[in-house]
Amino acid sequence: MTKKRTTIHDIADKLNITASTVSRALNDHPKISNTTKKLVIKMAKELNYQPNSLAAALRNGRTNIVGVIVPQADRNFFSSVIRGVEEVVNKSGYNVLICQSNDSLEKEKSNIKALLEAQVDGILVSYAKETTNFSHYQEVINKGIPLILFDRQDESLDVDAVVIDDYLGAYKATEHLIQQGCKRIVHFCGPENVSIYRERCRGYVEALRRYNIEIKDDLIIKSNLKLEDGHQHALDIIKWPELPDAIFSASDYSAMGAMEILKENGIIVPDQLAVVGFSNESFTSFVNPGLSTVDQHSKNMGQHAAQLFLNQIKQGSSTSPTKTVLTPELIIRGSSLRVKS
Amino acid sequence: MTKKRTTIHDIADKLNITASTVSRALNDHPKISNTTKKLVIKMAKELNYQPNSLAAALRNGRTNIVGVIVPQADRNFFSSVIRGVEEVVNKSGYNVLICQSNDSLEKEKSNIKALLEAQVDGILVSYAKETTNFSHYQEVINKGIPLILFDRQDESLDVDAVVIDDYLGAYKATEHLIQQGCKRIVHFCGPENVSIYRERCRGYVEALRRYNIEIKDDLIIKSNLKLEDGHQHALDIIKWPELPDAIFSASDYSAMGAMEILKENGIIVPDQLAVVGFSNESFTSFVNPGLSTVDQHSKNMGQHAAQLFLNQIKQGSSTSPTKTVLTPELIIRGSSLRVKS
DNA sequence: TACGTTCATCTAAACGATGACATTCTGGAA
């Protein structure tokens, strides 16, 4: 049935040498003669030898696995980040272990636990919306395992991070709406504990201020930013005595949800009410009108995060954490483009 | 800096017992007295003991990791399957290692290699569109590692599989179009080496036959089924001397691509041309008109696949492979619903 | 008292790869 796997000992026996020589030959150690190396490699092929990475990992404390925790892998943004990470770390011989937190703190904790137990060599995280307490990360740091945050980061944690300039993205989006003639702009604002949402809100507020538009608290709607939240907010909004003339949502999903309800109720987007989302999810280009949004250069972010990890591995724990900020890009589509008249 | 991790030996020393007793106590071995167990567990907590799963894995040949290979993790269908798998296997103490093949045979091979090297306890795969040769799977089987195929399977491989009844899904979709009065129905047909696409094509053909509609080869368009392919096909179609009255696409993406071009060219969906896709991607409900499609009960499929894996683990390699077939569900939206007149 | 049982624990050998250190061998310099 299950054949016993070949080990370096089997190879050694066949060639009348020792396992350590085989090990060194396979690792291209300089002190092993070329003839031996060739013999070993040939025999390894012949016996269909597959290294047991567990044994190696146990011995030298490195698994060559990096763990990535994302809220949801089926978001275009996160899956692109993951692809970026893979691209970079694969080249250095690492594999990627993906976990989903479903935006739940509990799941995130258990993910961290699983990754630590699997002895990954590093952990890249975009934390859950629910996460407000970071003690579980402290354990990662204490263990000396490289930790890199991407997209969602926290100032209280002194670790490497890659983020986009959410402030700038939101500023650009809001400015664009203002330039389209909008004055009463609603903002769907995400959970306060997540810094990206605080920043997006700040960008929104700042743009209004710069253009001398009054900031009204009741135009800022706290939201969980899911599709259904968008539905609900839009249902509320259409009951207001005076309709706003734009929505800037911190997420494409809630923006989409709002658009659906608006359409159902005969409110014309963008003429009566312009909409801008955030993330450049793939569906934003499918819908009609196309949903204006902010692209986050996701793959780039993944590559950056991976590079930070590799740097940490090389240099040991770096002196001071590196915070990389990428510049987002405003993508203008039909949902916010008012016909000049 | 990096503190040395506590091992069972540390616990043993503190309590003046041996490591083997500690190991057994932690594993709730029946021959260990309750008092010792309690002491060990208490001390383990005190020293913040975290088992080294690598060592355990090396010793007993099981890693408690299952590998899942999907073409693309950001497809709603696949990410739901993954969630289903996770749900089931987590309960039995397994973790899930996700790999993406990007529909490339080479990447798929390297994924398999990586999973084997990581010594996963089982592999669940939906193979790449490019995959026509299954020798890399043979190695998995030879090693005695449980292999389960989902969604995309191959009859030549004698392994457990969970699929939906693609034939039935396609039949229902085509029948629905016929009942809406369509007679010239185009089919976007995926690569022949992938059985699900063969089956979908068969369902399409059979429905036409049953309703005595002539099957015309030039209405069956071979496609890679991406968004861009849909664009291209639609561009071709609108140049035909006689427009078809419906498209049944084996994928939501190519269906979407076609809809975009049709709209741009002023062709009204569904009145002039009805469209049905396949997979129930999340965007299908966002677009206008909503895209009719076939739901594949993805989470259910993941749960089933995971269960098959667990069964194999329990029973050793099963006598004869189990093929589970789930029933798909036709979801009718605006893109295929013609107003009765 | 001698002996078998049972229970709780200990001993020691794995699992497979690695690397510091020890050993052997070769050729060349003194």
Added chain:
DNA sequence: TTCCAGAATGTCATCGTTTAGATGAACGTA
């Protein structure tokens, strides 16, 4: 011939956990 340097390989302990088999203590029984 002797000695040494350096190249190539061997020895052996180690990573942390698990487990078959050995050991020993406590108890009951004849």
